Amino acid sequence: xxxxxxxxxxxxxxxxxxxxxxxxxxxxxxxxxxxxxxxxxxxxxxxxxxxxxxxxxxxxxxxxxxxxxxxxxxxxxxxxxxxxxxxxxxxxxxxxxxxxxxxxxxxxxxxxxxxxxxxxxxxxxxxxxxxxxxxxxxxxxxxxxxxxxxxxxxxxxxxxxxxxxxxxxxxxxxxxxxxxxxxxxxxxxxxxxxxxxxxxxxxxxxxxxxxxxxxxxxxxxxxxxxxxxxxxxxxxxxxxxxxxxxxxxxxxxxxxxxxxxxxxxxxxxxxxxxxxxxxxxxxxxxxxxxxxxxxxxxxxxxxxxxxxxxxxxxxxxxxxxx
Ligand SMILES: *[C@@H]1O[C@H](CO)[C@@H](O)[C@H](O)[C@H]1NC(C)=O
Ligand SMILES: *[C@@H]1O[C@H](CO)[C@@H](O)[C@H](O)[C@H]1NC(C)=O
Ligand SMILES: *[C@@H]1O[C@H](CO)[C@@H](O)[C@H](O)[C@H]1NC(C)=O
Ligand SMILES: *[C@@H]1O[C@H](CO)[C@@H](O)[C@H](O)[C@H]1NC(C)=O
Ligand SMILES: *[C@@H]1O[C@H](CO)[C@@H](O)[C@H](O)[C@H]1NC(C)=O
Numbered sequence: 001x002x003x004x005x006x007x008x009x010x011x012x013x014x015x016x017x018x019x020x021x022x023x024x025x026x027x028x029x030x031x032x033x034x035x036x037x038x039x040x041x042x043x044x045x046x047x048x049x050x051x052x053x054x055x056x057x058x059x060x061x062x063x064x065x066x067x068x069x070x071x072x073x074x075x076x077x078x079x080x081x082x083x084x085x086x087x088x089x090x091x092x093x094x095x096x097x098x099x100x101x102x103x104x105x106x107x108x109x110x111x112x113x114x115x116x117x118x119x120x121x122x123x124x125x126x127x128x129x130x131x132x133x134x135x136x137x138x139x140x141x142x143x144x145x146x147x148x149x150x151x152x153x154x155x156x157x158x159x160x161x162x163x164x165x166x167x168x169x170x171x172x173x174x175x176x177x178x179x180x181x182x183x184x185x186x187x188x189x190x191x192x193x194x195x196x197x198x199x200x201x202x203x204x205x206x207x208x209x210x211x212x213x214x215x216x217x218x219x220x221x222x223x224x225x226x227x228x229x230x231x232x233x234x235x236x237x238x239x240x241x242x243x244x245x246x247x248x249x250x251x252x253x254x255x256x257x258x259x260x261x262x263x264x265x266x267x268x269x270x271x272x273x274x275x276x277x278x279x280x281x282x283x284x285x286x287x288x289x290x291x292x293x294x295x296x297x298x299x300x301x302x303x304x305x306x307x308x309x310x311x312x313x314x315x316x317x318x319x320x321x322x
Contacts, residue, residue: 025098025099026098026099026156026157026158027097027098028094028097028098028099029094029097030094031093031094032093032094033091033092033093033094033102034091034092034099034157034160034230035089035090035091035092035157035160035168035230035231035232036089036090036091036092036099036101036155036156036157036168036169036170036171037065037087037088037089037090037155037168037169037170037171037215037234038055038087038088038090038101038125038153038154038155038170038171039085039086039087039088039123039125039170039171039172039173039213040055040085040086040087040088040122040123040125041083041084041085041086041123041173041175042080042081042082042083042084042085042086042123043082043120043121043123044082045079045080045081045082046079046080047076047077047078047079047080048062048063048075048076048077048078048080049076049077051080051086051088052076054104054106054121054122055088055090055104055153056102056104056105057088057089057090058089058240059075059076060075060076060240060244060264061089061239061240062086062088062089063075064237064238064239064240064247065086065087065088065089065234065237065238065239066086066087066237067236067237067238070240070263070264071263071264087170087234087237089239090102090153090155092155092156092157099155099156099157100152100153100154100155101152101153101154101155101171103134103150103151103152103153104150104151104153105148105149105150105151106121106122106148106149106151107146107147107148107149108143108144108145108146108147108149109145110145112143112145113128113140113143114128114131114132114137114140114143115128117131117149117151118130118131122151122153123173124173124208124210125153125154125171125173125210126151126152126153126154128140130152131149131150131151131152134149134150134151134152135149135150153171154171154210154212155169155171156169156171156197156212157169158197158212158214160217160219160230160232162189162193162197162214163193165216165255166216166217166218166219166232166255167214167215167216167217167232168214168215168217168232168233168234169197169212169213169214169215170187170212170213170214170215170234171210171211171212172210172211172212172213173208173209173210174205174206174207174208174209174210174211175207176207178205178207179203179205180194180195180203180204180205181203183211183213187213187214187215188215188216188235189213189214189215189216191203193214194211194213194214197211197212197213197214198211198212215234215235216234216235216251216255217232217233217234217235217250217255218232218233218235218248218250218251218255218256218257218258219232219257220232220233220248220257220301222300222301222302222308223300223301223303225303226300226301226302226303226308227301227302227303228241228242228301228302229301231248231257233248233249233250233257234250235250235251235252235255236250236251236252237249237250238250240262241259241299241302242268242299242302242307243268243302243305244262244264244266245261245262245266245268245269245271245307246259246260246261246262246268246271246280246299246302246307247259247260247261247262247263248299258281259280259281259298259299260279260280260281261279261280261281268307269305269306269307270307270309271307271309272297272309273297273309273310273311274309274311275311276295276297276311278295278296278297278311279297280297280298280299280307280309281297281298281299282296282297283295283296283297284296285316285319285320286319287319288315290315291315291316291317291318292315292316292317292318292319292320293313293314293315294313294314294315294316294319294320295311295312295313296311296312296313296314297309297310297311298310298312
């Protein structure tokens with residue numbers, strides 16, 4: 001309820017530009033960034049690297065967020081088919097008191113119009129008017145080829161929680177055949193949740209509306225000074241961290257973040273837990289008279305180019321698999 005109030009207050013108090021398309025406005029303060037996802041449907045066949053360039057995202061991070069195999073050779077030149085739906089990981093920043101994706105840039109090509117850039121190339125995540133305003137374009141009919149346009153994209157984080165559980169928010173462009181119950185079912189959330197998050201009075205949507213969809217996720221608890229502090233991974237996907245050295249997966253069985261050495265790792269700092277022969281992700285168990293002694297080596301974040309590892313032991317009533 002609190003965020004609904006905030007959103008309405010903001011809508012009524014200022015910034016007529018933001019009322020153009022229905023999208024969620026999240027107030028924020030300071031200059032913190034958080035992890036969010038943009039829902040994007042490919043308008044044509046594109047290489048992984050081309051999609052990454054459109055959003056200034058890490059190509060490997062795009063693939064892992066969508067559980068696409070990254071072990072195939074020359075994966076960045078792999079062609080993704082037109083119509084494919086992708087979740088693009090983005091850093092959501094706080095600017096002028098509102099959450100916004102770190103603005104991406106687009107270099108115009110012959111035959112581009114503001115409408116084609118907005119609706120096709122960026123899949124409706126931005127409107128032609130928003131591009132016009134963000135770039136102070138006075139005559140939208142004439143756009144020079146090779147112009148570097150700022151493309152503002154919507155994102156929200158809401159403290160990376162939903163109903164007090166870890167969640168990562170997907171900015172989703174409603175398609176022609178979508179209904180809110182179908183969207184809720186597809187993303188393992190509820191109609192009530194989607195309505196609350198988006199401050200909707202009724203569960204009706206139109207094609208082109210942008211919804212914030214909370215996806216159940218696994219949270220991390222890396223220290224503040226870790227460069228991947230706040231890492232959050234949606235259920236059923238994985239993320240790559242620590243300069244491509246560590247991969248962290250989430251679900252489907254439980255929502256505990258599970259990190260292991262990444263298969264594509266090039267040269268990485270040690271991933272072995274100190275005072276043990278365990279590697280990141282290893283778990284061993286030992287039956288003792290008091291119960292089962294479970295020892296695990298887990299990932300603790302990326303600090304100054306070093307992979308932090310945490311060795312912990314817990315006594316459980318029974319050993320797994322016994
Ligand atoms: C955000 O979540 C953290 C714990 O994950 C909590 O300590 C903090 O109070 C929350 N902040 C807000 C503004 O809800
Ligand atoms: C996570 O995803 C799996 C399917 O991949 C699903 O069965 C499970 O219910 C999801 N968990 C949550 C908490 O949504
Ligand atoms: C420990 O982790 C490494 C790297 O993921 C893996 O290759 C190895 O099989 C694991 N060993 C045990 C005992 O689980
Ligand atoms: C559990 O295992 C750890 C590491 O092997 C060891 O240091 C600890 O003493 C063990 N605890 C018990 C109760 O056996
Ligand atoms: C990272 O390295 C710099 C320079 O070596 C040092 O000043 C800083 O304290 C380090 N930060 C952490 C968190 O270790």
